[in-house]
Amino acid sequence: MSEADALRQKDLLVQDALSEGFSVVRVTTPDAIPFAAERLHRALEDGHHATMGWMTDHEDRRGNPRVLWPDVRSIVMLGMNYGPDEDPRALLERADRGAISVYARNRDYHDVIKGRLKLIAGRLAARTGAEVKVFVDTAPVMEKPLAEAAGLGWQGKHTNLVSREFGSWLFLGSIFTALELPPDEAEADHCGSCRACLAACPTDAFPAPYRLDARRCISYLTIEHAGPIPQEFRAAMGNRIYGCDDCLAACPWNKFAQSASEMKLKARDDLLAPELAELAGLDDAAFRTRFAGSPVKRIGRDRFVRNVLIAIGNSERLELVKVVLARLDDASPLVRGAAVWALGRLALERWEVERDARVDAETHVSVRAEWARAQPVT
Known part of the structure; x- marks a missing residue:
């Protein structure tokens, strides 16, 4: 495929994704995250994955997209805005109500995104004949480093992706393709000296900027942890009954984020303050x-x-x-x-x-x- 044809296919792909409700689409290469494997290995060695044994499974695939699929030549990273209409931390003052993380207040995003990714990827494959694969969170894909490499945003000090357009509120999905598409420039880190996300954590789950110890994270404790909540973290949970948005909501870049209600990802009324x-x-x-x-x-x-x-x-x-x-x-x-x-x-x-x-x-x-x-x- 000529360079002009590859650019045209990329433009068609981007427009298709935007029409399916995605907020941002960028392309990167499978070799664009050379340090990700080392960082992952360090986190696993330190036990920061807690009981999430699936993170150690196929560690080599997580650190290198080519190990996951040797034929991949381009990785399309897509983000969907799910920003709330108001600061979710306001609910923490209503002690008789439960605080459910913003991402979980509607349909399971895995289902929402994967269905749309399959449509987009299928149309790309039909146009070009190139093989494609789609992934949303559950596969051994390091989506946040790839999203940074593609230019969607950067991994903030809270380890989540931060966008200058959408703050800390982006669902991520990826399309792996055997087609070689023009890559976009990586995004630079714009956190500067800000430590708002780190200071906001109720349980001091960040041993250092850009490092998260899941064993202390309320999102992990309320979702992934199967046994009794450790005594030392119970009071700090407050009324958080599923996940925790504090570090995300504290990010100053959120002031640029658009409400997700415009994207038809508005929360269910019965999950706002049950x-x-x-x-x-x-x-x-x-x-x-x-x-x-x-x-x-x-x-x-x-x-x-x-x-x-x-x-x-x-x-x-x-x-x-x-x-x-x-x-x-x-x-x-x-x-x-x-x-x-x-x-x-x-x-x-x-x-x-x-x-x-x-x-x-x-x-x-x-x-x-x-x-x-x-x-x-x-």
């Missing part, structure tokens, strides 16, 4: 119905209600004690344990009464450990 009391009472069927199509559904009812009970324990709302008491008899030990802690935070005298009545009959070691804590309110 009542903790209602969420704590969800059984498995009700949970599945409430979060149908949402990424929240993937963590399961027990893990979600665990998060809700931690939020209730942080709420200082005495009227929620009855909600907590109902969960002391829950079938899930994960939920029962979180209810024990929440009760101790809200009503210590009642906690002592319930402990004396229940601890001997409790069979699960993690729940017995919650009852055995000398100071449940810490």
Whole structure:
């Protein structure tokens, strides 16, 4: 293919992607992230991936796109704006409501983006005959370094992508193609001396700028972590029941971001500020119905209600004690344990009464450990 034809195909691809709702499209080469493998290896060696064992799987593929697919010659990086209509941190002041991360307030973005990527990539393949592959987050693709190399933005000190046009609010997807397309220039780092994102983290999850320790991250703890929330992070969670947007929302570049509602990614009304009391009472069927199509559904009812009970324990709302008491008899030990802690935070005298009545009959070691804590309110 001639240089002119390659440029024409790139222009057609970009226009197609924009018409499908993507906000920005750029192209890079598979050898454009030479330092990514080393950085990934360091993070894994330091244990910053916590229990996310999938990050160690196929580590070589993550660090080198050509290992993932030897025939790739160009990588198209696409971003979709999902910026909120207002600062999501405002919800943290409403202690009786649950804060769900902005990205999870509508349909699962994996489904939204992957469907559109397949359409775009399919049309590119039909026009050119070149083989294509599409990826959205779940594959071993280091999307943020590639997006930086393609010029969509740069990896900020919070390790997320930052765009001069869309702030910290971009969903990312990629199209690998055997077609050689003209690459775009990489974006430079524009963080400067700013440390707003680092200072905003409630749990000090950044051991250094540009490094994230997932073991301390509320997003990891509320989504990926399967067991009881570690004691030291429970109070810092506040009312965050799925993910955490603090470092993203603190980024000064967000002032340039356009509202995602213009892109038809507006949040579902029932996920903007749901009542903790209602969420704590969800059984498995009700949970599945409430979060149908949402990424929240993937963590399961027990893990979600665990998060809700931690939020209730942080709420200082005495009227929620009855909600907590109902969960002391829950079938899930994960939920029962979180209810024990929440009760101790809200009503210590009642906690002592319930402990004396229940601890001997409790069979699960993690729940017995919650009852055995000398100071449940810490």
